[in-house]
Amino acid sequence: MHRALIGLALIALATADAGAQTPEKRGGVIRGEVRDPRGAPIRGAVVGVPGTTLYTFTDGAGRFRLAPLAAGEIRLRAAAIGYTPASVTVTLVDSTRADFTLEPSPLELTPLDVVSTKVPHFGEAAASVAQVTQQDIARRAVNTVDEAVDKAAGVQILNGQINIRGSTGYVQGLNSRVLLLVDGVPMNQGDRGGINWDLLPVDQIERVDILKGAGSSLYGSAALGGVVNLTTRDVPTGFHARLRVTGGAFADPPHPEWRFRNSTGLQDGVDVSGSYGTEAAAGRLALGARHSDGYREQDERDHWQLAAKGRWQASPRTRLDVSGAWAVDQYQVPLSWCSRGECDDRGQIYQPFKVDTTERGARTDSRKGYVSAQLRTVKSDRFAWQARGSWLRTHFADYRRSATEFSVANRFGIEVRAEAHPDVARTVLVGGEGTFSDVDSDIFGTHSQSEFAAYGESEQRTGPARITAGARLDYLAVDAGSLTAVVSPRIGGTLPLAGGTLRASVGRGFRAPTMAERFVHTFAAGFEVIPNPTLRPETGWSVELGHITPVLGAVRLDAALFWTEARELIEPQLILVVDTVTADTTAKIQLQNVTRARIAGLDATLLAAPIPDHLTASLAYTYLDTRPTLAFRPTHLLTVTADYAPGGTGSAWGIGADFRYASRPERIELEGFVDPRRVAVRVLDARASWTSGPVEVRLLVANALNYIYNLVPETLAPVRTITVTAAWSY
Amino acid sequence: MSLRPPPAAVLVAVVAAAMACDAGLEPEPICARGLIGVCGTIRLSGTIPDSTDNVFVAAFTSFPQTCNDLILNRQPFIPSSVPYTDSVALYSIELLPDTYEWVVAVWKKVGDLTLTAQDTTLLRVAGYYRSPADSMQPGVVTVPTGGVVDSVDFRVNFAGLRPATDFVTCTAR
Numbered sequence: 001m002h003r004a005l006i007g008l009a010l011i012a013l014a015t016a017d018a019g020a021q022t023p024e025k026r027g028g029v030i031r032g033e034v035r036d037p038r039g040a041p042i043r044g045a046v047v048g049v050p051g052t053t054l055y056t057f058t059d060g061a062g063r064f065r066l067a068p069l070a071a072g073e074i075r076l077r078a079a080a081i082g083y084t085p086a087s088v089t090v091t092l093v094d095s096t097r098a099d100f101t102l103e104p105s106p107l108e109l110t111p112l113d114v115v116s117t118k119v120p121h122f123g124e125a126a127a128s129v130a131q132v133t134q135q136d137i138a139r140r141a142v143n144t145v146d147e148a149v150d151k152a153a154g155v156q157i158l159n160g161q162i163n164i165r166g167s168t169g170y171v172q173g174l175n176s177r178v179l180l181l182v183d184g185v186p187m188n189q190g191d192r193g194g195i196n197w198d199l200l201p202v203d204q205i206e207r208v209d210i211l212k213g214a215g216s217s218l219y220g221s222a223a224l225g226g227v228v229n230l231t232t233r234d235v236p237t238g239f240h241a242r243l244r245v246t247g248g249a250f251a252d253p254p255h256p257e258w259r260f261r262n263s264t265g266l267q268d269g270v271d272v273s274g275s276y277g278t279e280a281a282a283g284r285l286a287l288g289a290r291h292s293d294g295y296r297e298q299d300e301r302d303h304w305q306l307a308a309k310g311r312w313q314a315s316p317r318t319r320l321d322v323s324g325a326w327a328v329d330q331y332q333v334p335l336s337w338c339s340r341g342e343c344d345d346r347g348q349i350y351q352p353f354k355v356d357t358t359e360r361g362a363r364t365d366s367r368k369g370y371v372s373a374q375l376r377t378v379k380s381d382r383f384a385w386q387a388r389g390s391w392l393r394t395h396f397a398d399y400r401r402s403a404t405e406f407s408v409a410n411r412f413g414i415e416v417r418a419e420a421h422p423d424v425a426r427t428v429l430v431g432g433e434g435t436f437s438d439v440d441s442d443i444f445g446t447h448s449q450s451e452f453a454a455y456g457e458s459e460q461r462t463g464p465a466r467i468t469a470g471a472r473l474d475y476l477a478v479d480a481g482s483l484t485a486v487v488s489p490r491i492g493g494t495l496p497l498a499g500g501t502l503r504a505s506v507g508r509g510f511r512a513p514t515m516a517e518r519f520v521h522t523f524a525a526g527f528e529v530i531p532n533p534t535l536r537p538e539t540g541w542s543v544e545l546g547h548i549t550p551v552l553g554a555v556r557l558d559a560a561l562f563w564t565e566a567r568e569l570i571e572p573q574l575i576l577v578v579d580t581v582t583a584d585t586t587a588k589i590q591l592q593n594v595t596r597a598r599i600a601g602l603d604a605t606l607l608a609a610p611i612p613d614h615l616t617a618s619l620a621y622t623y624l625d626t627r628p629t630l631a632f633r634p635t636h637l638l639t640v641t642a643d644y645a646p647g648g649t650g651s652a653w654g655i656g657a658d659f660r661y662a663s664r665p666e667r668i669e670l671e672g673f674v675d676p677r678r679v680a681v682r683v684l685d686a687r688a689s690w691t692s693g694p695v696e697v698r699l700l701v702a703n704a705l706n707y708i709y710n711l712v713p714e715t716l717a718p719v720r721t722i723t724v725t726a727a728w729s730y
Numbered sequence: 731m732s733l734r735p736p737p738a739a740v741l742v743a744v745v746a747a748a749m750a751c752d753a754g755l756e757p758e759p760i761c762a763r764g765l766i767g768v769c770g771t772i773r774l775s776g777t778i779p780d781s782t783d784n785v786f787v788a789a790f791t792s793f794p795q796t797c798n799d800l801i802l803n804r805q806p807f808i809p810s811s812v813p814y815t816d817s818v819a820l821y822s823i824e825l826l827p828d829t830y831e832w833v834v835a836v837w838k839k840v841g842d843l844t845l846t847a848q849d850t851t852l853l854r855v856a857g858y859y860r861s862p863a864d865s866m867q868p869g870v871v872t873v874p875t876g877g878v879v880d881s882v883d884f885r886v887n888f889a890g891l892r893p894a895t896d897f898v899t900c901t902a903r
Contacts, residue, residue: 255756255757256818256820257757257758257760257820258757259816259818260813260816261816262816262817351757351758352755352757354813677755679754679755682754707754708754708755709754709755710755716755
């Protein structure tokens, strides 16, 4: 493995030298615009030279600038989700203009994959990748990033924990088997390994890419079940401003037994951002605040956020991107309801919507922020390198009557990687990454964890087929102790056939135990939770076989069979501990490497445009089979979406709906110790929108049928919520 | 071009709506299955005093005559609180099968109870179940063997909390 990585590195360096030694002909810049047939700008379209390091994205006005380019004939390609890709050949002498008009094609999904291989490239990925575009986010009028991700096919969010094909389950936020990236930078918490979905304002997200299946060969720990990459909006040239205002109301509980207040719960929020940019430099500042009365007892929350992004084109070949965000959340803790007879000091707290008075006034203060900087230098159209540094800081304090708990954690990351295109048919990527995390907490203690990694991947095109192979070697150390090594290889490929495109991949993923899992000492569900410093990494092999099939002209089917063999999964265990002094036996909870599991299933997405330019619909279904039966994994997950524009695409009015079904999970953790009540998820969201020039107004009725359900025990999921969002863009 | 949605889309919408019509979680019945006792609704009014610790419901087989009766003869002997912060509260209490002459809501001030007549300094009568025939009189409730009596409803007025001495003879104040 070491030899393979060294070999890949040498190839990249050799290519770099070759590129540097090639005398570059006099060249220039290509500028242009990407628009639809109506003349409307297409934002976020990718424009580039396939098989090279040269690519860029269009800004809010559909404009792009591509440099530096050598003089001569250049074949440019432009692509955007929902449009047919187009190519043009231009002859570049100095500066040239190239404009694109892309035809709408509602079934066009993945013009550019940025998450499965770290290097953006056109075409289908070897692994399943789902995308949520900015248009999807706007259309659904969601207020948080997790609400947007929750609608993606095969994805379910359980009380803030993301499940991709049943990867994580629900473990009280103590870990995540899915890695979150913000513009390619890992952002899982340093202490708990979980994800702060409120780290970034949703209005600043350009799109979300979701890699399903093991991604550790490039991303290392936590990418055991998948990777979610949030791409923030680029800063366009010129002056731009945006104001977004939301207001809404929660439905009252449908039964008098559940009533807990005499007034209707409300929520409101405001986001404002402004940016100014030239081709050389640009910056944006965004501020926002939200308040919610909550939909259940003791559920008020306030949120404030600040986000900034800047870019500096230091030279035609070098670009520096800097971004950061800071968010403060102060919320009451809507603690779980009780099992009847367990804590009935108020008589009714075994009812959903109500909480135990022993924890009345419980609240959490959560603060989190990050800064990151990425430098990309294009040495030639064959070679580029990139370096980045990041710092994520999270701080929470839980204030309860029974205890006050806090944790302050940092996660520092650095990465250097090189991207080479020895020829138009091959791409080589090599890199090294280091992560240092520390925590200071009264429940996790004071500890640190280091991770060092080297990775490499090569992609080869052979005729119409594409094969990708790579591996990553990670070394992990806790409190500067001995190193644990983990190897994560992956190989995959795509093969266009007459009836569609076949894809297959096999890879190994892993997740290092978080410091919270190793050292947590607290109380949960009435039991003492004791630490286990000897936890080992979870590992798993994932296999996937998928096929994208155009069915007739207006339907497209993307189906995949997946199979994961996971070992050493970390799960909470109820164990009996004998006190050495008193000889008393006490039941306690400890996280242990206990579970070997098989997670297999089918993932299918059907896209249809039955009335082209007016009606689009999708149906996504995931069948999941786990052996042994894992907790919080629904066997069936179904999402049906439809959007209708009476006046066609781009018309002022639009309506739509999402329906989500998840079958009742067969098993939950601590069965027998918590209220076992749980039901299937059947949630219908309805929406309508009106757009006129720079103004857009959106109405969202989430959970329109006011279906009362829970995703995890004793914790109520959101009731019907009516939200009106108005936005003005300049 | 026809803008009528195709039958398949209508079918999908109908199936989705039908699947969504399930009621989901239902309330636990106030009169829990297997409960032996009484249950009902309390309608609350008035400003809740800052010194409120809790509000509980208790029952007496015969109307208490003294403060000692008030403390020592109540059932349950150590009662649980009921919700009191909203305008309507639902409650249920376990009682032995018997006939009860007084079902009463008691307001408790912050402080430690000693389970003696001295406790009446911390307690006030907040409301009680009234006879359907004569609302000036306490209602009588009979809990059958293995059964429950529902709709034992009454009002609580925090502005009209009454000391125990309004009802019984006490030495403690």
